[in-house]
Amino acid sequence: MSDFESLSSAERARQLRNPEGEVGLAVAAWLNETNRRGNALVLAALGLSSRSHVLEIGFGNGRTVPDVLALANDGHYSGIDISPTMVEEAKRFNAEFVTGERAEFHCAGAERMPFPGATFDRAFSIGVIHFWPEPVVALKELRRVLKPNGVAIMGGFAPPGAWDFAEAGFGFYLRDAATWEALCLEAGFREAKAETIEATQTAIGEQLQRQLPAVQEPPPEIRELIARLAALDSEKQRATKHRVVASLPLQPALPGATPPRG
Numbered sequence: 001m002s003d004f005e006s007l008s009s010a011e012r013a014r015q016l017r018n019p020e021g022e023v024g025l026a027v028a029a030w031l032n033e034t035n036r037r038g039n040a041l042v043l044a045a046l047g048l049s050s051r052s053h054v055l056e057i058g059f060g061n062g063r064t065v066p067d068v069l070a071l072a073n074d075g076h077y078s079g080i081d082i083s084p085t086m087v088e089e090a091k092r093f094n095a096e097f098v099t100g101e102r103a104e105f106h107c108a109g110a111e112r113m114p115f116p117g118a119t120f121d122r123a124f125s126i127g128v129i130h131f132w133p134e135p136v137v138a139l140k141e142l143r144r145v146l147k148p149n150g151v152a153i154m155g156g157f158a159p160p161g162a163w164d165f166a167e168a169g170f171g172f173y174l175r176d177a178a179t180w181e182a183l184c185l186e187a188g189f190r191e192a193k194a195e196t197i198e199a200t201q202t203a204i205g206e207q208l209q210r211q212l213p214a215v216q217e218p219p220p221e222i223r224e225l226i227a228r229l230a231a232l233d234s235e236k237q238r239a240t241k242h243r244v245v246a247s248l249p250l251q252p253a254l255p256g257a258t259p260p261r262g
Helices: 009-017 021-034 036-046 065-071 084-093 095-099 135-145 177-186 204-214 220-232
Strands: 053-057 076-081 103-107 120-126 146-157 191-201 237-247
Touching: 009 021, 021 036, 021 084, 036 065, 036 120, 036 146, 053 065, 065 076, 065 095, 076 084, 084 095, 084 103, 095 103, 120 135, 135 146, 135 177, 177 191
Parallel strands: 053 076, 053 120, 076 103, 120 146
Antiparallel strands: 146 237, 191 237
């Protein structure tokens, strides 16, 4: 198994962007814990109805799916992720929803989604948009698959980022709030609002250790990796993030107003 501690900055960045293998599964568990509160806030802000058709871009290990379908209890979830490891893990964890045809998972990027136009009422993404080198391409594709009154909420790192390797050379493309608003409008969204927030991000190892009681007993090699991550990143760090809300409303909405229910 790869030793995360010994990985180069480029390899660490790659595992965050596209988790693979046992290292990727452990990193995804940390990402899920890190994004837990943000995901809950996003789902609340989306204003899901019981029949909402929801898209998630970059679902990771798929732990958010039950929360989505608890709100859209007569709706449907679709997700895309570029990592085959994550697709298999999300299918495994959500096997009941897959069998019941309430959820589907695709190995695909945001630049070319395997869905017809005007499919989704709502879309969301956490921790993905800062990996987009050409965001207008992905945003136009997102606009294509959203229904005319659709709303998308996305979150990603803002400059200077949480890690010293969060730079373009390692696949991170950090943009300020004004730039994200302009990019959404360029892609054809009628409204776009980007907010900058600060969040305390706990160290990788500490997050994983805290999550262990809530998940299945991990194999020894994953426990070993968690210990290495804890040694590698023992300090808390503050991260600045953007929340970008882009919508195609039937009627204009005031900033901060509750989005139309889909």
